Amino acid sequence: MANDISKRLLSTSKNSKLEKFGKTITFLCLVLIVFVVALILLFVAQKGLSTFFVDGVNLFSFLFGTNWNPSQTDANGLPVLGALPMIVGSFLVTFLSALLATPFAIGVALFMTEISPKRGSKIMQPAIELLVGIPSVVYGFIGLTVVVPAVRSVFGGSGFGILSGVFVLFVMILPTVTSMTVDSLKAVPRHYKEASLALGATRWQTISRVILQAAKPGILTAIVFGMARAFGEALAIQMVVGNAALMPTSLITPASTLTSVLTMGIGNTVMGTVRNDALWSLALILLLMSLFFNSMIKLITRPKGKKNYVR
Template structure:
């Protein structure tokens, strides 16, 4: 009788079995995500390095060359696959859109959290969520029909170029930076504000001297996250930037980005050809920059956690 009771007590309950099953499913899902990420990195890396190992293109020439025409060979007998115009275009559009979006995003976040929390949350929150949900192709069509003609009328030229891409990306990353900035301001403890007001600071002094400084790591994370979104955007930028693989000479001259060249050229090449390998090398540069953006975000978040 004692042995039978002992077996019943040692027998795993139904709840324990369900918990073990849940842990197993969660672990398998986690491993699937990890394997998928590593598979993507390995695949893109192997295809991207083919340009340098199989086609014997010099890495320095690839990163600093100004001519992009994989079908033509230069005096050295190597294909002209200079990626500098696309890299420059991607960075210029990303930095300009982030500089333009940052003050609007921070100002909106301050209004929603500090100036008028109830009205701001009731009016601006749905607008921000709506902007996030709009597909990128819609932004591209709006940019093509509104932004490009406006830039052409005001600044001259064809209207296609860095400036048009900057305006489109500004609208696209604004809700992302705004939402993350709101979260950063909400994370500042309330007693910071109460202590500043108790010492005689005005509301604006409290916001500028206390709240914004305490939320700086979170807002920097929001800005870098918005830059990562802008750097990887393809369709909307492709529709307004002009898609000219030339080193940009002005903000209104047609240019190109890494993503615009990839989207326009990848479907017109044969897998394993020189042209296809060169595009995969651009994808590898894009992947490396995305990893760098994520690393910066993690470093900023870790520094903010240590500061708190």
């Protein structure tokens, strides 16, 4: 009986053929995904770099120029393309919204996992799922009809600007950061908490010095994911930021982001022109920033050896 079983396991059977077929299919899918991603990178890079190597636009002037006026030409006959206002606007709304959303996300996650898990799951989980399912255009419309007038009445100005974009993005990235933070807190081994409490630590000391410390890589990953979504958001920001290609002098003055300029201008240009190539250069900057965020996530989640969390 044992010999028959061993012969079946070692012989070429239908199951082993199906296993090889499944491995081949998964490998081909992996190759296809890598090929598509490589094509996207090459296409965007080719279009974006054409601004500098074909059209002759100076890279330093493009990245650090403060005047974006493609219809105007400089002394060399090239369009005036200074992308610094959009780059600064994108980074401002991204970092400020992440800075605002992080304390709320950590607080909600702690309530759902450590303070009141049952009540948190009944109340907060449906609310988070609802926020995730709302389309971007709805966020933008709510921001246009609620946030912009509120900012105008409280802080003055037109209401359009970085501050309105920060409030809209805060609500948009909050469920993403919260969900990932909850998963990180749940992944902390239970014996960490039990050992801390057994040593006489209070519940808050256990949460702040043990659980949050152990979940720090996951929480940082959640923050970076939220920043990546905020940096690439287009429609909602376009509706509330003001879309003025000017260096932001304050949080309540109209500004613009990389995504807002792209969505407004890409359909009004002719493929192959300098103005169109400049927009592809902005898209290349967005792509590079996405790769940067992914690299940060890899760096954060990389194993760094064992640590002592109980101090």
